[in-house]
Amino acid sequence: DAEITQSPRHKITETGRQVTLACHQTWNHNNMFWYRQDLGHGLRLIHYSYGVQDTNKGEVSDGYSVSRSNTEDLPLTLESAASSQTSVYFCASSDWDDEQFFGPGTRLTVL
Amino acid sequence: GQQLNQSPQSMFIQEGEDVSMNCTSSSIFNTWLWYKQDPGEGPVLLIALYKAGELTSNGRLTAQFGITRKDSFLNISASIPSDVGIYFCAGSTTSGTYKYIFGTGTRLKVLA
Numbered sequence: 001d002a003e004i005t006q007s008p009r010h011k012i013t014e015t016g017r018q019v020t021l022a023c024h025q026t027w028n029h030n031n032m033f034w035y036r037q038d039l040g041h042g043l044r045l046i047h048y049s050y051g052v053q054d055t056n057k058g059e060v061s062d063g064y065s066v067s068r069s070n071t072e073d074l075p076l077t078l079e080s081a082a083s084s085q086t087s088v089y090f091c092a093s094s095d096w097d098d099e100q101f102f103g104p105g106t107r108l109t110v111l
Numbered sequence: 112g113q114q115l116n117q118s119p120q121s122m123f124i125q126e127g128e129d130v131s132m133n134c135t136s137s138s139i140f141n142t143w144l145w146y147k148q149d150p151g152e153g154p155v156l157l158i159a160l161y162k163a164g165e166l167t168s169n170g171r172l173t174a175q176f177g178i179t180r181k182d183s184f185l186n187i188s189a190s191i192p193s194d195v196g197i198y199f200c201a202g203s204t205t206s207g208t209y210k211y212i213f214g215t216g217t218r219l220k221v222l223a
Contacts, residue, residue: 097209098209
């Protein structure tokens, strides 16, 4: 069955370290998204991509980067992790319609 | 950043009761979506709305796209314990971008 996976599911890191969160989907969807979820804020869009080699900044992109070298993967990199980036991160993908399929999330703690 | 105002923030209800929640925005939206998130999982789409005034059902769930295009409503009839979770609305101001602004969520707890 097609699916979207995220790894790791849990990560603890230290301030200043570079961290990469993986997102992999097997639906062959063109569109992929990264969100962070914090209490009181719902889901906020970090970066998104409409296809290979395409990346765009979302609402809260500072301190994050993505790259899209193939259809299946959109890794999210925190260049220098900060405590404010402690959050739950969700990856999602969609075809050319509005239904986004979400991964199970990665809980990141920055100490 | 822009947020949707979603209410109530949380609610406890008895099994069998009907539930209503809503989202409001200062912006006009072209599309409204309603998602449900179970603990430890990602959100799952429940209903999508594309036209002002549209009323759409999915089993015991009914959602409406407000006439002003600045609000949307979700009703759950005859709630059951598995309805527990967080319900999110999401709106898009630009068709075809597939970018959405999410509400802050309504946490629903159903008492058996």
